[in-house]
Amino acid sequence: MKLQKITESRQNGPRRRYDDACGTAHGLELIGERWALLVLRELMLGPKRFGDIKADLPGISANVLTQRLEGLEENGLVVRKRLPPPANAQVYELTEWGYEAEPIVQTLGRWAARSPAHDPTLPISATSIMLSFRTMYNAERARALGAAIGFRFGADSFVATAEIGELKVTRGDTAGADATFVGEPTALGGAVYGKVPLDELAAAGVLKVEGDLKAAERFIAIFELPPKVGAPA
Amino acid sequence: MKLQKITESRQNGPRRRYDDACGTAHGLELIGERWALLVLRELMLGPKRFGDIKADLPGISANVLTQRLEGLEENGLVVRKRLPPPANAQVYELTEWGYEAEPIVQTLGRWAARSPAHDPTLPISATSIMLSFRTMYNAERARALGAAIGFRFGADSFVATAEIGELKVTRGDTAGADATFVGEPTALGGAVYGKVPLDELAAAGVLKVEGDLKAAERFIAIFELPPKVGAPA
DNA sequence: CGGCATCCGGGAAGATACTG
DNA sequence: CAGTATCTTCCCGGATGCCG
Numbered sequence: 300m301k302l303q304k305i306t307e308s309r310q311n312g313p314r315r316r317y318d319d320a321c322g323t324a325h326g327l328e329l330i331g332e333r334w335a336l337l338v339l340r341e342l343m344l345g346p347k348r349f350g351d352i353k354a355d356l357p358g359i360s361a362n363v364l365t366q367r368l369e370g371l372e373e374n375g376l377v378v379r380k381r382l383p384p385p386a387n388a389q390v391y392e393l394t395e396w397g398y399e400a401e402p403i404v405q406t407l408g409r410w411a412a413r414s415p416a417h418d419p420t421l422p423i424s425a426t427s428i429m430l431s432f433r434t435m436y437n438a439e440r441a442r443a444l445g446a447a448i449g450f451r452f453g454a455d456s457f458v459a460t461a462e463i464g465e466l467k468v469t470r471g472d473t474a475g476a477d478a479t480f481v482g483e484p485t486a487l488g489g490a491v492y493g494k495v496p497l498d499e500l501a502a503a504g505v506l507k508v509e510g511d512l513k514a515a516e517r518f519i520a521i522f523e524l525p526p527k528v529g530a531p532a
Numbered sequence: 533m534k535l536q537k538i539t540e541s542r543q544n545g546p547r548r549r550y551d552d553a554c555g556t557a558h559g560l561e562l563i564g565e566r567w568a569l570l571v572l573r574e575l576m577l578g579p580k581r582f583g584d585i586k587a588d589l590p591g592i593s594a595n596v597l598t599q600r601l602e603g604l605e606e607n608g609l610v611v612r613k614r615l616p617p618p619a620n621a622q623v624y625e626l627t628e629w630g631y632e633a634e635p636i637v638q639t640l641g642r643w644a645a646r647s648p649a650h651d652p653t654l655p656i657s658a659t660s661i662m663l664s665f666r667t668m669y670n671a672e673r674a675r676a677l678g679a680a681i682g683f684r685f686g687a688d689s690f691v692a693t694a695e696i697g698e699l700k701v702t703r704g705d706t707a708g709a710d711a712t713f714v715g716e717p718t719a720l721g722g723a724v725y726g727k728v729p730l731d732e733l734a735a736a737g738v739l740k741v742e743g744d745l746k747a748a749e750r751f752i753a754i755f756e757l758p759p760k761v762g763a764p765a
Numbered sequence: 766c767g768g769c770a771t772c773c774g775g776g777a778a779g780a781t782a783c784t785g
Numbered sequence: 786c787a788g789t790a791t792c793t794t795c796c797c798g799g800a801t802g803c804c805g
Binding site for chain 1: 776777778779780781
C-alpha cells in the first residue's frame with residue numbers, strides 16, 4: 300500500500316510531454332498545467348500557508364492544489380518549510396528560480412489586459428493587485444511620487460515604494476507609510492484601474508485612505524491600462 | 533440537429549473559468565490550454581497551413597489542433613484566410629494582437645532555458661529555432677555582426693539581420709544573405725547553443741554553410757544560454 | 766490531402782466528504 | 786488547518802471516416 304503510493308509519486312510530473320527542444324515547450328511542461336502559474340503568483344510576494352493559497356484562488360480544490368504544489372516542488376520551484384514555534388505552521392515558499400518566474404506572470408498579464416473580454420470587476424486577491432502594480436508600473440510617470448504607500452487587506456499588509464526602475468513591494472507593517480489604503484483589493488483595483496473616485500469607495504465602505512490623501516492620489520495616477528484591442532490608441 | 537450544434541459552438545471557449553480579475557488569470561483563459569501557446573508560436577513568423585502546423589508540433593492530434601485554432605480564432609488571436617489562386621489554400625494567421633504575444637513565448641522560453649531538466653537534444657521546428665534567436669539575441673554582443681544570415685530548412689527559408697535593439701527574422705529568400713545555413717533545425721541548435729563545431733555537423737551531413745563561413749561563425753558567437761539553476765554563475 | 770466530425774479509453778480536474 | 790479519499794465530469798489523445 301505504502302509502496303504503491305511511493306511508486307506513483309516517484310514518476311510524478313507531466314506524463315504528457317511535448318517532445319520539443321524549444322524552451323517555451325519545456326516551460327509549459329514545468330508550469331503549464333492548469334492553476335500552476337496562479338499558484339506561483341500567489342507565492343510571489345512571500346511564503347504562504349496551504350489554506351491561504353486556497354482562499355486566494357477561488358475555485359481551486361484542495362486535491363488539485365496539493366498536486367500542483369507537489370509538482371512545483373519536484374520541479375524545483377517551491378520548497379516546503381516549517382515555521383518555528385510558536386507559529387509552527389507549514390508554509391510554501393518559492394525558490395530563487397521560482398521568483399525569477401515573475402516576468403512570465405507580468406508579461407502574460409500585461410498582454411491579457413488588452414483583451415476585450417477582460418472583466419476587471421471579478422474578485423482579485425491581495426497578492427494579485429500588488430503584483431499588478433509592479434507589472435503596470437511606469438517609471439516615467441512615477442518620478443513625482445517619492446513616497447511609501449501602505450496597504451492593509453484584512454490581516455495582510457504591504458508597503459510599496461517607487462525605486463529607479465521598478466516598484467518595490469514588500470509584505471510588512473504599514474507604520475512608516477505616507478499614506479495607507481485600507482479595505483478590499485477589488486475596490487482598490489477599481490480606484491486604480493477603473494479611476495473610481497476615492498470618496499465614492501469610502502462612502503461604500505470598501506476602501507479608505509489613512510494619512511496623506513494627496514500621496515495616495517498621486518500613487519493612483521501612476522497607473523494606466525494599455526488600450527483594449529480594437530479601441531482607438 | 534443543426535440548431536444543437538450552433539448552440540454548442542456558441543458557448544465555446546473555456547468552460548472552466550478562473551473567476552479572477554487578475555490579467556494573468558485572464559491570459560490563461562485565453563492561451564492557457566494545452567498546446568495553445570505552441571500553436572501561437574508556430575504562427576509567430578507568418579501564416580501557416582493546418583498540415584504544416586501539425587507537422588511542426590510532434591504529438592498534437594488533428595482534433596485538438598482544430599479545437600485550439602477555433603478557440604484562438606474566437607478569442608481574436610487568429611484569423612483564417614484563403615490564399616488566392618493558384619495556391620488556393622487555407623492558412624491561419626495571427627492578428628496584430630496575436631503577434632503581440634511573442635514576449636510571452638520569449639519570457640517563458642528564456643526562463644525555462646535555465647531548467648536543469650531541459651533537454652536540448654529533442655527535435656525542434658524551424659519556427660522554434662528562429663524564434664529562439666530573437667529571444668536569446670544579445671544586442672551588445674551582436675554589434676560586430678552587420679551581416680544578413682540565411683537559413684534553409686527543406687522548403688522553409690528565413691533571413692535574419694541584426695537591428696539596433698532586436699534581431700529581425702523574416703520568412704523568405706536567402707539569395708541576398710552573406711552566409712546561409714542549410715540543413716536541419718535541430719543540428720543548427722546544436723551548433724548555436726551546444727557549440728558543436730560546424731565541420732563536425734557538415735561531416736554528419738546535417739548542416740552546412742554556404743557563403744561567408746566567418747560571418748556564420750560570428751552569428752553563432754552571438755548567442756549564449758543562461759546558466760542552469762544550481763550551476764556556478 | 767486538408768479540414769473536420771465522431772467515437773472511445775484514459776487521465777486530469779472538480780466537488781464533496783472525511784481524517785489526523 | 787492541512788490535506789486525503791472517492792466519485793463524477795470533462796478534456797486530451799488516438800483512430801476512423803466523411804467530404805471537398
